[in-house]
């Protein structure tokens with residue numbers, strides 16, 4: 404097998420495309436011939452030693468991938484050779500093969516293609532947990548999605564629409580705003596040209612968005628919070644801008660608003676039954692055509708450095724796939 408190996412987490416430049424012995428699955432594991440892996444922002448942070456989860460060295464990055472089961476370890480009963488599957492973890496995906504715990508592997512519904520499966524559970528799972536579970540989003544409410552053309556942002560736009568909400572999508576240029584309208588956004592705000600707070604007032608007849616979904620942080624957080632509606636819920640999802648915002652607490656008091664943390668990885672570990680219900684609704688919405696990953700492009704697995712560079716320079720619309 405071949406894999407991108409990280410033995411020095413100082414950044415993408417230190418990754419090496421390496422020949423490795425094809426592993427035999429241990430008891431309870433399966434070996435997957437990887438079809439595609441998607442790039443998630445945490446993959447960028449992990450190879451820079453900046454993510455909260457730090458894999459033991461050396462490791463193969465790549466947290467989400469799809470493929471076909473080609474070997475079974477002892478004691479695996481719910482999967483068989485040839486099954487089409489997807490999985491999410493912290494590592495292993497930027498390779499041709501990976502052995503993973505069978506318990507962490509999802510068999511795919513027949514109509515679910517392997518490209519969509521490599522770019523689904525992480526982003527849609529996060530955004531569903533955030534909007535539906537943590538914010539209790541109701542039909543008819545309005546949602547501001549920051550970073551709406553990115554991975555979790557594009558999923559949030561589709562999920563909020565599927566839940567019957569009105570979506571205001573914020574992104575940093577015209578092309579991204581047009582992409583968000585294709586995803587279903589009702590209104591877009593180009594944050595490079597329009598002051599966010601004023602644009603939100605205009606888009607909501609002065610009321611402000613009921614829910615703010617924020618995977619970006621940085622300078623947009625305070626104006627977004629200042630615009631939030633009475634009883635608004637502000638979802639703290641991530642800090643792609645690189646700065647963790649600090650808010651004057653009186654803003655929460657004045658709006659009767661909540662600041663709601665979202666940590667999907669721990670949600671999956673701590674509340675597996677609720678996670679499975681969430682995934683069930685997402686699979687149903689996918690089958691109905693209400694949600695579908697927007698794939699920006701499919702790059703050969705060997706072009707991982709280019710994929711990382713595009714994500715790091717905010718050029719990706721939706722999701723990037725690395726394919727074998």
Ligand SMILES: NC(=O)c1ccc[n+]([C@@H]2O[C@H](COP(=O)([O-])OP(=O)(O)OC[C@H]3O[C@@H](n4cnc5c(N)ncnc54)[C@H](OP(=O)(O)O)[C@@H]3O)[C@@H](O)[C@H]2O)c1
Pocket residue numbers: 442443444445525526529550551552553554555556573574575576579618619639640641642643644645665666667668714715716717719721
């Ligand atoms: N809480 C959780 O459980 C959870 C789960 C998954 C991901 N996350 C977090 O969510 C964030 C987004 O992840 P993602 O996979 O959606 O990433 P992504 O596809 O790269 O999207 C991030 C968006 O952030 C915006 N951005 C602003 N400043 C940026 C900068 N300096 N560098 C890069 N992007 C910048 C960009 O939109 P504009 O150009 O339009 O501003 C970009 O589209 C990350 O912080 C990630 O760690 C959190």
